[in-house]
Amino acid sequence: MSEHIHTEMHEACKERFRDIEERLNDGDKIMTGHTTDIAVLKTNMSTLINSLGGLTKALWGVSGTIVAALFGFFIWYIQNL
DSSP states (O other): OHHHHHHHHHHHHHHHHHHHHHHHHHHHHHHHHHHHHHHHHHHHHHHHHHHHHHHHHHHHHHHHHHHHHHHHHHHHHHHTO
């Protein structure tokens, strides 16, 4: 009788460990997917940051051009008074 209980417990433990292993494998697949998503987001963020840097330089250039044009207009206006 003792051996029968031992066998039942052994089978129950094996089944429980099998379930745990399946859950861990499913979690591993999910984590792998998240890792891939994070890598893609990191690449996209890097590209976005580089684009914003270029746009910032362009805006500084446009602002400088506007200031220079306004200064030139001011000088021209004063000379024509």
